[in-house]
Amino acid sequence: QVDLVESGGGLVQPGGSLRLSCGASGSSLESLDYYAIAWFRQAPGKEREGVSCITGALYTFYADSVKGRFTISRDTADNTVYLQMDSLTPEDTGVYYCSADHFCSLRGGMTYSGKGTLVTVSS
Numbered sequence: 001q002v003d004l005v006e007s008g009g010g011l012v013q014p015g016g017s018l019r020l021s022c023g024a025s026g027s028s029l030e031s032l033d034y035y036a037i038a039w040f041r042q043a044p045g046k047e048r049e050g051v052s053c054i055t056g057a058l059y060t061f062y063a064d065s066v067k068g069r070f071t072i073s074r075d076t077a078d079n080t081v082y083l084q085m086d087s088l089t090p091e092d093t094g095v096y097y098c099s100a101d102h103f104c105s106l107r108g109g110m111t112y113s114g115k116g117t118l119v120t121v122s123s
Contacts, residue, residue: 002030002100002112009096009117012088018119020083022098032074035100037081038110039072041119043094050106051096052083061104065091088121095119 005025012018020039024032038053052072053061060072071084081098095118101110 002032002035004098004100004112004114006096006098006114006117009119011120011122013123014089014121016088016121017084017086018088020085020096020098020117020119022081022083022114024079031076032079032081032100033076034102035112036102036104036110037072037074038099038101038104038106039083040097040099040106040108040113041092041094042097042116043091046094048097048108050108053104053106054081055104059104061106063106085119088119090121093119093121 003025008020036055039051040048041051042048054072069087074081095116097116098114099110100112
């Protein structure tokens, strides 16, 4: 069992940046290094979509809509995975979730997920 918690969401103007964090919480003592960690997002009225994923071997994957703007990374010492989001647009608005499993899948189906953090891009 892996309990995930996201943080770092908020309100930002178009063109701005945010950094989201995904960490283990509660009684979960496992290192996230053993897992692939993905970020998904869900905009109001839309289906959840995969944004980015990083494997334990540090391979990274990105949705075409965020390539060149978002960067996923992991910090072993902090047991945290980050999503650096730059050049944000209103289309990036949504609830962002992190998920964990032993493989990356931006199509979904990863076993563990957090409750999400809201990102709003608006002037």
